[in-house]
Amino acid sequence: MQDMPKSYDHTDVETRLYQKWEQNGYFHAAPNPHKQPYTIVIPPPNITGKLHMGHALDETLQDVLTRYKRMSGYETLWLPGTDHASIATEVKIVEQMAKEGIDKRDIGREAFLERAWAWKKEYGGAIVGQLKKLGASCDWDRERFTMDEGCNKAVTKVFCELYDKGLIYRGDRIINWCPECKTALSDAEVEYEEQDTSLWHVRYDAPDGSYSITVATTRPETILGDTAVAVHPEDERYAAIVGKNVVIPVLGREIPIVADEYVEKDFGTGAVKITPAHDPNDFEVGVRCGLPVMRVLSDDGYINELGGAYAGLTAKECRKKLVADIDAAGNLVKVEPYTHNVGTCYRCHATVEPLVSKQWFVDMKPLARPAIEAVRGGRIRFVPERFDKTYFNWMENIRDWCISRQLWWGHRIPAYYCDACGETTVQPAAPAACPKCGAPVRQDEDVLDTWFSSGMWPFSTLGFPAQTEELKYFYPTSTLVTGYDIIFFWVARMIVFGLEAMGEIPFDTVYVHGIVRDEQGRKMSKSLGNGIDPLEIIREYGADSLRFSLVSGNSAGNDMRFYGKKVESARNFCNKVYNASRFVLMNLGEGGSCELELSKLDMADKWILHRLNTVVQEATHNLDQFDLNLAAQKIYDFIWTEFCDWYIELAKPRLYGDDAAEQAAVKAVLLRVLTDAMKLLHPFMPFITEELYLNLPGAEETIMRAAWPQYTPAFEFPAEADTMERMMGVIRAIRNLRAELNVPPAKRAAMTIVTAPEHIHAFEQASIYVMRLAGAQSVRVQANKAGIPQGALSAVCESAEVFIPLNELIDIEKERERIAKEVEKARGEIERAEGKLSNESFVAKAPEKIILAEREKLEVARGMLSKLEQRLGELG
RNA sequence: GGGGAUAUAGCUCAGCUGGUUAGAGCGCUUCGCUCACAUCGAAGAGGUCGGGGGUUCGAGUCCCUCUAUCCCCACCA
Numbered sequence: 001m002q003d004m005p006k007s008y009d010h011t012d013v014e015t016r017l018y019q020k021w022e023q024n025g026y027f028h029a030a031p032n033p034h035k036q037p038y039t040i041v042i043p044p045p046n047i048t049g050k051l052h053m054g055h056a057l058d059e060t061l062q063d064v065l066t067r068y069k070r071m072s073g074y075e076t077l078w079l080p081g082t083d084h085a086s087i088a089t090e091v092k093i094v095e096q097m098a099k100e101g102i103d104k105r106d107i108g109r110e111a112f113l114e115r116a117w118a119w120k121k122e123y124g125g126a127i128v129g130q131l132k133k134l135g136a137s138c139d140w141d142r143e144r145f146t147m148d149e150g151c152n153k154a155v156t157k158v159f160c161e162l163y164d165k166g167l168i169y170r171g172d173r174i175i176n177w178c179p180e181c182k183t184a185l186s187d188a189e190v191e192y193e194e195q196d197t198s199l200w201h202v203r204y205d206a207p208d209g210s211y212s213i214t215v216a217t218t219r220p221e222t223i224l225g226d227t228a229v230a231v232h233p234e235d236e237r238y239a240a241i242v243g244k245n246v247v248i249p250v251l252g253r254e255i256p257i258v259a260d261e262y263v264e265k266d267f268g269t270g271a272v273k274i275t276p277a278h279d280p281n282d283f284e285v286g287v288r289c290g291l292p293v294m295r296v297l298s299d300d301g302y303i304n305e306l307g308g309a310y311a312g313l314t315a316k317e318c319r320k321k322l323v324a325d326i327d328a329a330g331n332l333v334k335v336e337p338y339t340h341n342v343g344t345c346y347r348c349h350a351t352v353e354p355l356v357s358k359q360w361f362v363d364m365k366p367l368a369r370p371a372i373e374a375v376r377g378g379r380i381r382f383v384p385e386r387f388d389k390t391y392f393n394w395m396e397n398i399r400d401w402c403i404s405r406q407l408w409w410g411h412r413i414p415a416y417y418c419d420a421c422g423e424t425t426v427q428p429a430a431p432a433a434c435p436k437c438g439a440p441v442r443q444d445e446d447v448l449d450t451w452f453s454s455g456m457w458p459f460s461t462l463g464f465p466a467q468t469e470e471l472k473y474f475y476p477t478s479t480l481v482t483g484y485d486i487i488f489f490w491v492a493r494m495i496v497f498g499l500e501a502m503g504e505i506p507f508d509t510v511y512v513h514g515i516v517r518d519e520q521g522r523k524m525s526k527s528l529g530n531g532i533d534p535l536e537i538i539r540e541y542g543a544d545s546l547r548f549s550l551v552s553g554n555s556a557g558n559d560m561r562f563y564g565k566k567v568e569s570a571r572n573f574c575n576k577v578y579n580a581s582r583f584v585l586m587n588l589g590e591g592g593s594c595e596l597e598l599s600k601l602d603m604a605d606k607w608i609l610h611r612l613n614t615v616v617q618e619a620t621h622n623l624d625q626f627d628l629n630l631a632a633q634k635i636y637d638f639i640w641t642e643f644c645d646w647y648i649e650l651a652k653p654r655l656y657g658d659d660a661a662e663q664a665a666v667k668a669v670l671l672r673v674l675t676d677a678m679k680l681l682h683p684f685m686p687f688i689t690e691e692l693y694l695n696l697p698g699a700e701e702t703i704m705r706a707a708w709p710q711y712t713p714a715f716e717f718p719a720e721a722d723t724m725e726r727m728m729g730v731i732r733a734i735r736n737l738r739a740e741l742n743v744p745p746a747k748r749a750a751m752t753i754v755t756a757p758e759h760i761h762a763f764e765q766a767s768i769y770v771m772r773l774a775g776a777q778s779v780r781v782q783a784n785k786a787g788i789p790q791g792a793l794s795a796v797c798e799s800a801e802v803f804i805p806l807n808e809l810i811d812i813e814k815e816r817e818r819i820a821k822e823v824e825k826a827r828g829e830i831e832r833a834e835g836k837l838s839n840e841s842f843v844a845k846a847p848e849k850i851i852l853a854e855r856e857k858l859e860v861a862r863g864m865l866s867k868l869e870q871r872l873g874e875l876g
Numbered sequence: 877g878g879g880g881a882u883a884u885a886g887c888u889c890a891g892c893u894g895g896u897u898a899g900a901g902c903g904c905u906u907c908g909c910u911c912a913c914a915u916c917g918a919a920g921a922g923g924u925c926g927g928g929g930g931u932u933c934g935a936g937u938c939c940c941u942c943u944a945u946c947c948c949c950a951c952c953a
Contacts, residue, residue: 215953387880554888575915746910853895
């Protein structure tokens with residue numbers, strides 16, 4: 001123990017332990033005799049090959065719960081979300097391809113996949129390594145739970161089942177198209193951002209010029225695809241010309257004027273140009289009015305051959321040129337500035353183009369109903385509760401979900417087309433030939449939305465559709481931890497698919513957290529460059545510090561800011577914990593372990609054990625309620641303030657004394673409290689607690705499998721704890737007096753404590769503490785003021801008055817000021833309590849307990865006031 | 877347009893089912909390197925809990941309202 005350095009070296013400990021844990025398999029589920037399943041499922045975050053703060057928060061919260069549950073005797077299974085079809089990994093892979101000079105258009109899909117798998121594993125593995133540095137205990141080595149094996153089967157199976165039920169269909173709809181990624185997107189994947197654009201007003205004239213109609217648009221380039229102009233059926237202004245034609249300016253094409261309820265009479269000119277191929281509302285109008293669909297934009301964002309003279313231009317170029325041409329033709333009525341919400345791709349942030357396209361869709365309404373019911377009926381609970389509103393709001397207004405993607409990464413759609421007869425076959429395994437005509441078939445080139453497959457995570461990772469042992473044992477799982485930004489993408493879909501495929505909820509609790517922002521409260525983002533690399537923080541301050549700072553000081557569901565100072569203070573706490581252990585180990589001496597004998601305990605021992613009991617109960621309760629921050633705060637305060645600042649100091653006089661029995665008792669208490677404190681702290685700070693725990697006598701193989709501290713009835717010492725608190729009050733009062741009057745710390749004095757007769761005995765016993773902690777040379781306890789030297793300083797506190805004969809040090813003016821301040825305080829308190837007690841309805845209606853407490857407070861304050869006033873009188 | 881959140885010490889935030897003289901960390905002031913720890917210890921200053929109503933014996937905590945800021949969803953060209 002002598003060779004323990006003075007300050008804690010997290011680098012050494014964390015590096016050593018994480019290697020050891022990996023070797024010993026401690027990162028994996030611990031065996032447990034009770035066989036109570038408890039599973040935490042982790043999300044497929046946007047892994048970029050690099051850990052970011054969002055992950056760190058996610059993983060930390062999950063791991064805190066996992067470790068706590070494990071120590072409480074539950075079996076835990078922590079599934080990695082990192083190997084799934086996460087989008088950003090694909091980005092990484094595409095980057096890799098670019099580096100190797102591979103163009104994804106040039107290579108065959110199968111060949112690509114093979115290489116991509118290899119990269120995927122490499123990058124995924126790197127992430128898991130980083131998570132382990134954070135202390136996160138995930139089961140990466142379960143190869144069969146990876147996407148290509150188990151998950152693909154699950155996804156295919158569910159897809160086919162939904163298809164057979166008619167809930168998945170293929171058709172031409174308006175979808176969101178990302179011209180950058182060249183794929184369709186679901187509504188959820190579109191992010192709207194406000195952009196300053198213009199509103200162009202364009203006049204469409206009658207073929208013979210006898211009438212005209214003006215429409216406004218934010219996307220003039222879509223004029224190329226106009227197939228009608230619409231007005232409201234009851235709009236008298238246009239009633240006469242409905243059914244007639246107008247000519248599209250510049251292009252010269254004639255289109256009809258139609259009437260549809262969708263148009264609002266009072267907005268703009270009351271007339272709208274209709275482009276069914278490029279706007280969802282226009283598409284609907286087109287269906288109702290039987291309009292042709294004319295798509296003028298290609299997949300990569302260029303105007304196609306239907307654009308005539310404009311073909312080959314980008315949408316942006318086309319807009320500029322067409323507007324100029326319309327202006328030249330005299331049909332541009334006006335241009336006004338306009339702010340408009342423009343949809344962008346949540347992945348690449350390119351402006352998405354709504355366009356008509358043949359895609360696969362899920363009919364969500366029938367699937368949403370049971371999913372809503374599961375939450376409404378309380379079978380699934382959101383923590384904090386308010387997020388169920390977000391969930392309902394989305395689920396109740398859900399629309400068909402576009403699930404096909406033209407990406408390179410993902411589960412391939414199990415649909416097979418026959419070019420000969422046009423038959424489509426949907427089944428899990430590829431048919432050898434077309435079941436209808438026997439001709440060869442080809443599989444759909446598209447893959448599924450990553451969130452479609454992620455939605456099956458709770459059971460696809462457990463082997464579904466095979467009825468594996470894991471599936472039977474762990475499904476339904478219990479707790480899901482994720483950020484609120486992922487509720488729609490993932491949580492809602494898991495609930496839907498869980499109920500659909502398994503007939504059971506996937507988990508019973510969704511613990512929702514906020515996002516980590518930078519010091520200014522801004523979202524961390526690549527473009528701002530304000531992201532903070534968790535690994536750098538770990539390197540500098542340690543994983544334990546990072547974890548603790550992420551868990552403490554903020555409540556569930558709320559965003560948090562990342563502060564370097566906060567991590568620093570967590571680091572300081574590590575050092576504190578380390579040094580407290582160092583102190584205990586240095587003093588345990590040879591032989592180590594000592595039995596805790598209740599009969600030998602001193603007042604201070606009983607106090608700290610009593611407090612330990614309370615903290616164990618409260619922290620356990622907080623953890624069960626998912627109030628992780630409250631648990632962390634209580635454990636922190638207990639260790640730092642009560643154990644380190646008070647108990648260790650209280651222990652010293654007896655530890656350094658010559659009474660062997662006393663020493664043994666103190667050592668036993670120190671050991672017990674420290675051991676339990678390490679266990680309580682372990683979920684929050686896994687590395688340092690493991691390290692220190694293993695050094696303690698009586699430690700088991702690892703703290704991870706140690707039992708969570710329990711409430712111990714034998715440690716209930718309310719009376720002694722109360723006396724101890726009183727003594728602490730006395731010590732504080734003396735310290736205050738010494739500090740305020742600038743009494744030199746070295747100046748020790750013979751003090752006299754005057755207190756009520758019933759406290760004399762206990763206070764006498766505790767006098768060694770006053771000597772040690774308040775700088776007393778000797779302490780006398782008595783019920784009256786006999787024998788106290790004239791003009792001694794006096795410190796007044798709730799249960800006693802302490803006299804200190806340091807007459808020569810007295811500065812009358814200062815002392816008067818100090819006492820006046822205290823008098824003020826006491827008077828305030830008396831006024832408050834009297835006010836309450838003189839209120840008849842308070843006395844009549846408030847609970848007995850509260851009234852008694854108020855009377856007690858009043859009593860104490862009055863006692864203090866009279867002593868203080870008397871003292872003031874003595875000072876003249 | 878619909879839904880939600882937040883407003884508490886200089887800063888960042890806690891405060892569980894209404895009852896403490898309203899807490900923490902950082903910052904600030906004054907002391908102190910006493911043999912676990914200066915990544916420390918001791919003492920202290922600092923808040924009419926956004927404004928206004930209401931319920932209650934009692935409200936930071938419940939209800940209404942106003943103001944400010946933020947988020948999500950939907951979206952009228």
